[in-house]
Structures are given as C-alpha cells and as structure tokens.
Amino acid sequence: MEKTSIQVPTVAEMISRGEQPEVLFWVGCAGSFDDRARKITKALVKILHHCGVKYAVLGAEESCTGDPAKRAGNEFLFQMQAMQNIQVLNAYEIKKIVTACPHCFNTLKNEYPELGGAYEVVHHTQLLQDLIDNGRLTMSGGGTFKGKRITFHDPCYLGRANEVYEAPRKALEILDAELVEMRKCKKNGLCCGAGGAQMFKEAEKGDREVNVARTEQALETAPNIIATGCPFCNTMMTDGVKHFEKEHEIEVKDIAELIAEANDLL
Amino acid sequence: MIGQVIFGVLLIAGAVLFGLRVKTIRRNILLGKDIDRKDRAPERWRNMIRTALGQGKMVNRPVAGILHIVIYVGFVLINIEMLEIVVDGLAGTHRIFSGSLGGFYNFLIAFFEILGAGVLIACVVFLIRRNVLRIRRFHLAEMTNWPKSDANIILVWESLLMFAFLSMNACDFAIQQISGEGSISFPVSKYLAGMYGDDVHTLHLIERFMWWFHIVGVIGFAVYVTYSKHLHIFLAFPNTYYANLEPYGRFNNMEAVKKEVQLMMDPNADPFAAPAPAEGEQPGRFGARDVTDLTWKQLLDAYTCTECGRCSSECPANQTGKKLSPRKIMMDTRDRVELVGKQLGKDGQPVDDGKALLGDYITEEEVWACTSCNACVEACPVNIDPLSIIVDLRRYLIMEESKSPESITVMFNNIENNGAPWAFSAMDRDKWKEELL
Numbered sequence: 001m002e003k004t005s006i007q008v009p010t011v012a013e014m015i016s017r018g019e020q021p022e023v024l025f026w027v028g029c030a031g032s033f034d035d036r037a038r039k040i041t042k043a044l045v046k047i048l049h050h051c052g053v054k055y056a057v058l059g060a061e062e063s064c065t066g067d068p069a070k071r072a073g074n075e076f077l078f079q080m081q082a083m084q085n086i087q088v089l090n091a092y093e094i095k096k097i098v099t100a101c102p103h104c105f106n107t108l109k110n111e112y113p114e115l116g117g118a119y120e121v122v123h124h125t126q127l128l129q130d131l132i133d134n135g136r137l138t139m140s141g142g143g144t145f146k147g148k149r150i151t152f153h154d155p156c157y158l159g160r161a162n163e164v165y166e167a168p169r170k171a172l173e174i175l176d177a178e179l180v181e182m183r184k185c186k187k188n189g190l191c192c193g194a195g196g197a198q199m200f201k202e203a204e205k206g207d208r209e210v211n212v213a214r215t216e217q218a219l220e221t222a223p224n225i226i227a228t229g230c231p232f233c234n235t236m237m238t239d240g241v242k243h244f245e246k247e248h249e250i251e252v253k254d255i256a257e258l259i260a261e262a263n264d265l266l
Numbered sequence: 267m268i269g270q271v272i273f274g275v276l277l278i279a280g281a282v283l284f285g286l287r288v289k290t291i292r293r294n295i296l297l298g299k300d301i302d303r304k305d306r307a308p309e310r311w312r313n314m315i316r317t318a319l320g321q322g323k324m325v326n327r328p329v330a331g332i333l334h335i336v337i338y339v340g341f342v343l344i345n346i347e348m349l350e351i352v353v354d355g356l357a358g359t360h361r362i363f364s365g366s367l368g369g370f371y372n373f374l375i376a377f378f379e380i381l382g383a384g385v386l387i388a389c390v391v392f393l394i395r396r397n398v399l400r401i402r403r404f405h406l407a408e409m410t411n412w413p414k415s416d417a418n419i420i421l422v423w424e425s426l427l428m429f430a431f432l433s434m435n436a437c438d439f440a441i442q443q444i445s446g447e448g449s450i451s452f453p454v455s456k457y458l459a460g461m462y463g464d465d466v467h468t469l470h471l472i473e474r475f476m477w478w479f480h481i482v483g484v485i486g487f488a489v490y491v492t493y494s495k496h497l498h499i500f501l502a503f504p505n506t507y508y509a510n511l512e513p514y515g516r517f518n519n520m521e522a523v524k525k526e527v528q529l530m531m532d533p534n535a536d537p538f539a540a541p542a543p544a545e546g547e548q549p550g551r552f553g554a555r556d557v558t559d560l561t562w563k564q565l566l567d568a569y570t571c572t573e574c575g576r577c578s579s580e581c582p583a584n585q586t587g588k589k590l591s592p593r594k595i596m597m598d599t600r601d602r603v604e605l606v607g608k609q610l611g612k613d614g615q616p617v618d619d620g621k622a623l624l625g626d627y628i629t630e631e632e633v634w635a636c637t638s639c640n641a642c643v644e645a646c647p648v649n650i651d652p653l654s655i656i657v658d659l660r661r662y663l664i665m666e667e668s669k670s671p672e673s674i675t676v677m678f679n680n681i682e683n684n685g686a687p688w689a690f691s692a693m694d695r696d697k698w699k700e701e702l703l
C-alpha cells in the first residue's frame with residue numbers, strides 16, 4: 001500500500017507559483033461535504049496524483065454550480081451561482097474541468113457556456129478512459145477484481161442527458177472483472193431517484209422508492225459490485241442495497257474507487 | 267349521376283370540416299410563446315426522416331413497433347388506391363386504371379391487398395393487446411373512458427375500412443369468375459369471395475355497399491382523426507422536425523432572468539434602476555401557469571401525443587406508484603389548450619375562465635415527483651418533451667408563487683448562504699484535503 005501524503009493544490013497556489021493546471025478538478029458539493037462522496041474525491045485525487053496529472057482545485061472559491069436550484073425551478077438562484085462561478089473560473093483562465101459529479105458535469109458543460117463560461121468539461125470516467133488510452137494509467141495492482149461481477153448503473157445526467165455510455169465501461173474494463181449489464185441500461189437506464197432535486201426532499205406518495213426499484217434491477221444481475229459514476233447515485237444504490245439487506249455481500253463503489261483500489265492506491 | 271353528386275358533396279364536406287379543424291388546431295398551437303426552431307435544418311430533416319418517416323424509435327419495443335410499421339406502411343401506400351376510388355367516384359367509372367395500367371394494375375391491387383390484410387391483422391392484435399392482455403401502460407389512471415374508447419374506435423374503424431376494401435375486391439373477384447371477364451388476381455380477397463354467394467346482382471350490390479362504406483369511412487376517419495389522439499399521423503412529421511436538438515441535459519437559461527442577474531452582478535449598474543423591458547417583450551411571467559405560458563412547440567407536442575404511454579412506462583416516478591405520469595402531462599396540456607381555444611374572446615385573446623393548467627389539471631404533487639431523468643423524452647417515439655413542461659411549471663411555482671416543498675426551500679437557502687445545498691460552512695469546503703495528508 002502506497003501511503004503517500006498528498007498536498008492538493010488550489011488554483012490560486014499554483015498560479016502564485018507561476019503555473020497553470022492542466023485540468024481543474026471541480027469537486028462539487030457532495031464531493032466536498034458528504035462523507036461517502038469524499039471517499040470518491042480522495043480516490044480520484046490519488047489517481048490524478050499517481051498518473052502525474054497537473055491538477056488543482058478551487059478550494060473555498062468553489063460554490064454550488066446551481067444545478068439543484070435549476071432543476072427545482074429556481075432560475076434566479078441558478079444564474080446567480082453560475083455567474084459567480086464563471087467569474088472565478090474566467091479570472092483563473094481555466095480551460096479544462098474534470099468532475100466526478102454528473103450534475104456538475106452537465107451544468108458546467110451545457111448551461112454555463114451561454115452565460116459566458118465556456119470550458120472543456122469532462123466527467124472523471126472520461127478522463128480515466130483518456131489516461132488509460134494514453135498509457136498513463138495502467139493496472140499495477142494485479143487482479144483485485146478478477147472474476148468479480150460488476151454492474152454499472154448509468155447516471156441519468158451522464159447517460160441520457162449527455163450520451164456518455166462508453167467511457168465508464170471502458171474504464172471498468174481494465175479491472176479485468178466480469179461486466180454485466182442490467183435489463184435497463186444505457187439510454188434505457190432507470191433513474192436512481194435522486195435527480196431533479198429529489199435528493200433534497202421526501203418522495204411523493206407512491207408504492208415504493210425509486211432507488212429500491214433500481215437496486216432490484218441491479219440485484220437481478222447477481223453482482224459482487226454495483227459501480228456508480230455519481231455521488232448521488234452512490235447514496236441511492238447504497239441505501240437500496242441496505243433495503244434488501246445485501247450490504248455484506250454487495251459493494252457499491254464509484255469507478256474511481258475501484259480503479260484506485262486495483263492500483264493499490266487506497 | 268346522383269351517386270357522383272353525392273360523392274362530390276361528401277368529399278367537399280369532408281375537406282371543409284378537415285380544413286376548419288386544421289385551422290383551429292394551428293391557431294391553438296400558436297397561442298404558445300415563440301421559440302426559435304428554424305436553425306440547423308439539415309439535422310432537423312435527418313431527425314424527421316429517421317424518427318417519423320423511418321419509425322426509428324418505434325422498434326425499441328419490437329412487437330408493437332413492427333405491427334405499427336405494418337399499419338403505417340399500409341396506411342400510406344393504400345392511400346394510392348384512394349386516387350382511383352376518388353376518380354371513380356367523381357367520374358362514375360369503375361376501376362378506371364385497370365385498363366390503362368394492365369399488368370401493373372394487377373400487381374398494385376395484389377400489393378394493396380397484402381398490405382390491407384396486414385393492417386387488418388395488426389389492428390386486431392392491437393385490440394387484443396389493449397383490451398385483453400393487461401399491459402400496464404394502457405390502464406394507468408389517465409386512461410379514462412374517453413382515451414380508451416378513442417384508441418378502440420380508431421382500431422375498429424381501421425379494421426372495418428380494411429374489411430370493406432377487401433370485401434369490395436372479393437365481390438369483384440366473384441363477378442370476374444362468373445362472367446369470365448377480367449384477369450385481376452385479387453390474391454387475398456379471393457378467399458373472402460365465398461362469403462358473398464354467387465348471384466351477380468347481389469354481388470354488385472354488396473360491392474357498391476362496400477365501396478361506399480369504405481370511402482365514406484375514409485372521409486369520416488380523416489375528420490375524426492383531427493379530434494383524436496390519432497393526429498400524430500400528421501403531426502409526427504413537424505414535431506420531430508422541430509424537436510430539441512440540444513443534449514437532453516441542457517435546460518434553457520431564461521433570458522428574462524439573465525438580464526436581471528447581470529444587472530445585479532454588475533458593480534457599475536445603478537441598483538435602483540428598474541430593468542427596462544426589452545423591445546417587443548411582453549411583461550410575461552416566469553415559468554408556466556397555463557398553456558399560454560408554454561411555447562408553441564410544447565403545444566405542438568401536446569397535439570402530437572398519441573397516448574401510447576411509453577413515456578409513463580419508463581418513468582421512475584410512475585413505475586413506483588407516484589401520481590406523476592408524463593403522458594398525463596401531455597394529455598392535460600392538450601385538453602387545456604383545446605378549452606382555452608374554444609373560449610377565445612372576440613379579439614382572439616384567451617379569456618380568464620378562472621382555471622389554469624397548473625392546479626386545475628396538473629397538481630403540484632405531480633410536478634414535484636419528477637426526477638428530471640429524461641426517460642420519458644428518450645422513450646417518446648415522436649420526440650415529445652414532457653419534462654420541459656414540468657420544469658416550466660416548477661419555475662412558475664418557485665419564481666412567481668415561492669411555493670415549494672419545505673425541504674426544497676431549505677436547500678435554496680443553503681445554496682444562497684453557504685454555496686452548497688446543505689448547511690455546511692463554505693469555509694469547510696476543502697476540509698477533505700486534510701484527510702490526505
């Protein structure tokens with residue numbers, strides 16, 4: 001186990017050293033504050049560090065992209081947040097952004113340009129795929145996941161919303177595990193139930209929870225691991241697995257965590 | 267002669283009724299606000315050709331998709347035969363093209379008969395699927411009496427039309443056999459000929475009856491369609507042409523908000539200057555309360571909806587028993603705009619009837635159950651976007667009425683005060699970094 005201590009640089013620090021980051025890591029609110037999602041953040045940082053990517057974060061200068069406000073209909077709040085973030089990003093002349101949250105990804109990529117913030121925005125699975133394709137990320141760990149069954153849950157805002165279906169699967173391929181698809185996957189994937197600001201409210205009355213329905217589909221594939229690419233999906237699927245009392249048999253992990261683990265980085 | 271006159275009158279009456287209804291629908295759709303969907307024409311054509319003409323999304327569900335293609339192809343191609351029927355009707359002739367087209371005519375009739383039989387079989391299977399098999403999407407709450415009957419009326423009507431078409435041919439076949447004149451093969455209808463006996467006079471009568479039944483049925487069908495969910499047979503084309511070309515995840519940035527926010531963010535702006543409404547812009551409201559706050563494209567969506575329920579069967583909220591059903595959103599929008607259209611004042615402007623789409627048709631409970639997952643948009647075979655209406659209704663609730671589930675208000679406050687949807691201090695945002703040291 002590689003127990004290195006990592007100093008995560010902020011863009012401000014980097015610029016004061018006269019350097020410019022290759023890519024800005026947009027951590028997102030979940031990635032910053034949520035206990036579970038912070039593990040994903042740290043896993044991704046370890047991969048970036050391991051691969052020698054010149055990255056930086058905004059630190060305290062980052063603020064909510066405004067996604068949950070926008071999906072809930074609060075366009076004012078969204079645009080206020082967007083304008084504020086764009087001012088910061090433009091001041092630092094940011095060119096490329098990576099984020100582990102499909103909601104941040106979608107908002108930054110699709111909704112910021114019209115408000116004056118045009119950047120190359122990639123989801124972390126796309127960056128991982130790039131690193132793999134360029135040979136910067138190889139598997140040194142050797143078969144942690146060999147023979148394991150992994151099923152990937154497509155996040156709505158990565159999949160249907162932006163048609164990114166291949167990158168997460170490509171990134172999973174190097175684990176040398178057995179990838180199994182759910183009955184509903186890719187463009188037909190079922191939502192985990194968190195999108196559209198649902199994460200922040202009680203569900204309306206119904207006969208069951210969306211995450212339970214989705215987890216049921218995942219369980220049909222008899223997986224050892226449910227792979228996610230979104231902190232909110234991760235929470236929902238984790239709760240779903242608990243609902244079926246399978247938390248001792250089935251892990252819910254982000255792709256970044258799986259890759260970090262396979263490389264003995266955790 | 268009298269037959270020709272009656273035929274002419276019926277044809278004109280049908281055309282007039284159809285034309286008037288088209289005008290009404292057009293006017294109703296244009297009650298919506300403007301939105302530019304004229305750009306990127308080549309992509310739009312491709313979209314239309316793939317999705318409407320080519321039925322690209324229908325086959326995502328293979329059984330319904332393939333049967334639907336049979337009806338669609340049958341419907342389009344058998345209409346070529348209508349040309350002869352109309353000419354015969356007006357000129358008082360019988361199978362006017364049979365002489366001049368010769369062997370090719372024989373081929374055409376055979377082709378139409380096979381298609382006709384296909385349509386008939388597909389309609390019967392659809393009727394069974396709808397009424398006997400318990401397919402969930404055909405029995406959701408919004409499928410009340412009228413939508414259910416509408417679907418059945420159309421299927422029965424189409425079956426009868428095909429039956430009449432084949433019967434009329436069957437009689438001609440029988441007469442041809444008895445008289446020994448003519449050599450059209452009638453590959454399908456010849457098997458029906460036995461049903462109608464061998465009396466030439468009776469056969470002639472039945473043939474005439476079927477001919478009239480068919481053509482009157484077709485004219486009536488054309489008019490009926492304009493009042494029914496079956497309008498998609500025409501509107502699928504413009505609707506796919508004008509469909510959204512952006513990634514599904516991109517929600518529009520509201521222009522009116524942009525101006526105000528820019529003003530608020532601009533340090534040089536006079537904080538007391540009210541934002542002047544831009545040229546030609548109506549004061550308008552934020553988001554949508556009623557159909558007139560929606561865009562014409564959203565209203566076109568509503569008229570195009572064929573109530574197939576594919577959207578609702580993919581909807582996570584609907585699947586888990588929530589009240590939300592994207593199909594219902596479209597049906598409500600259409601019912602509402604029909605009513606608003608009926609009540610227009612003398613000046614052509616909508617009158618206030620004390621009702622609105624939001625509240626009287628669509629409840630807040632439905633609006634808040636959506637996860638904005640876009641499954642409905644992806645599933646719709648004619649590229650309808652129920653989500654955009656849901657979002658506009660939310661925008662009205664939030665920005666005009668400040669009405670939201672309490673926890674949503676808390677989330678807004680958190681973002682405003684801490685820059686995060688939860689109550690964490692902005693200063694703690696990079697606390698996680700310490701865990702890596």
Ligand code: SF4
Pocket residue numbers: 577580581582583584590591592635636637638639640641642643652653656
């Ligand atoms: S976007 Fe909303 S209405 Fe459409 S399928 Fe998803 S939850 Fe249902």
Ligand code: SF4
Pocket residue numbers: 570571572573574575576577578592593596645646647648649650652
């Ligand atoms: S919106 Fe589309 S998918 Fe839904 S019922 Fe109407 S036509 Fe079918």
